[in-house]
Amino acid sequence: MEPSPDRRDAEVIDLGRLRAVCCRVAAWYEELLAGGAPSIVTLDRVLAEIRALPAVGGELGQALRVLADPPPRLCDTELLEHLCRVRAASGVPAGQLQLPGFES
DSSP: OOOOHHHHTOOOOOHHHHHHHHHHHHHHHHHHHTTOOOOHHHHHHHHHHHHHSOOOOHHHHHHHHHHHSOOTTOOHHHHHHHHHHHHHHHTOOOOOOOOTTOOO
16 A cells, blocks of 8 residues: 555654653753752753654643744743643652642
């Protein structure tokens, strides 16, 4: 069976690599939200890793794109929504990400 024309150029996504990138993104932001001082150099590397991924679709892809290149008016709630999607994709169990002062 011949693949449809829109699927011929599709890139294969290495799910292990995708998960590893999600873990690094989540870990960096969790350290920041916990009051730590994560390295900006590490963040730059993680963002470069996101940008080097093939196009990822759906909500996870949108979350990764927003984190790699945030819009100018990204509010805290939207940031947390995207971080939670990336956190869920990392597969590492943890509590819900929260900004200090925004306890549920």
